[in-house]
Amino acid sequence: MTITINEKIINEFPEIKIRLAEPLSLYTNTKTGGPADIVAFPKTSKQAQALVLFAKENDLPLTVIGNASNLIVQDGGIRGLVMILTELNEIWCEGSKVHATAGASLIETTEVAYRYGLTGLEFAAGIPGSIGGAVFMNAGAYGGEIKDVLANVTVVTPRGELKTYTNEELNFGYRMSRLQAEDDIVLEAVFELATGDKQQIRQRMDELNFLRASKQPLEYPSCGSVFKRPVGHFTGKLIHDAGLQGFTIGGAQVSKKHAGFIVNIGGATATDYLAVIKHIQAVILKEFDVRLETEVRIIGEEK
Incomplete structure (x- = not known):
């Protein structure tokens, strides 16, 4: 049989x-x-x-x-x-280093760093991603990026081999790393931080979380920031200036709170999301001669 x-x-x-x-x-x-x-x-x-x-x-x-x-x-x-990988979610400290496995929450990792009085990860306090995705995409916000604090990463290659890369070997760029080209899978990351003042660390994390909550549409499901920032421009401002805030296809809507986000206001499909993305790209190219590239990863098959 x-x-x-x-x-x-x-x-x-x-x-x-x-x-x-x-x-x-x-x-x-x-x-x-x-x-x-x-x-x-x-x-x-x-x-x-x-x-x-x-x-x-x-x-x-x-x-x-x-x-x-x-x-x-x-x-x-x-x-x-x-x-x-969300069940692969351990976080621990060794001296000034914070270790986190691929599925660990980036937000929880910043909280662990705070509890140990370690500074450097505050910029990531509200980024709703996993450690693996954050390294893969070189996640960043408010002037900080993963490349600023990562010491090394352990990966498994598509052939099943284990490898460790240093920060320099990852060839980090804006929302880029060598992992994207080689399809290596993050298993564990090590962050090299510095000893700081816990009160100041907490204050900075709270400040950034307040800014995020006041500016971003956290009350709706979304895929985060949709587009990369084009050189010389702010994506949200371009979309706002084009009058696209509130533009809706199906259940996917350009956020009325932050033009750089597309939110699911109810019953959205991935097809709705992609149609809104294509419309934004077409309008911004026509109005401002700027090509918007997606930051969000789009995978899978069309229905």
Whole structure:
């Protein structure tokens, strides 16, 4: 009797939570996204590495997702295996270094740094992503970026090999790292911080969280900042000046609070999101001769 790939992965990894034909809308910040053939939730780096090797040995397409905060999964879903790393979520300190595994919350990592009186991560206090995604995208806000504080990162390659990269080896750029070109998967990151005054650290984190809450549409599901900042311009201002705030297709709307965000005001699909993105890009190109590039990752198949 032939064993299906679904049966094979369930039999081989009884200790890992596995879901079949699972809607990814359950896991994305936009609350949109079609089904994945197989979804697995490793709890350790060893399990994650074993799943990568399983995918390679069985010619199974592999997609890795963290907190899915800066991600749009298309309505046709994703074929093959989707590995969601949110259960790989340990954070600990050793001296001035903060260690965090890929699925750990970036916000919680900043809180751990604060509790140990370590400064440098305050800029990330309200960024709703995972450690893996933050390193992968060189996340940043309010004048700080991951590249400013990262010491090194441990990854598993698409071939299942473990590697450690230093900050310099990651070739960081604006919302870029070498991981995007090589499809390496973050397992653990180490941040080198400095000893600071806890009261000042808390004050700065609270200040940035207040600014974020007052300016960003946190009351609605969204994929965060949609576009990269074009040289010489502010994306939100361009969209505002073009009169696009409030523009809506289906349930996806250009936020009335912050023009750089597209929010799900109810029942939005990924197709709605992509249609709004394309409309914004077309209008901004026509009105200002500026090409907007997406910062948000768009993956999966059209329905």
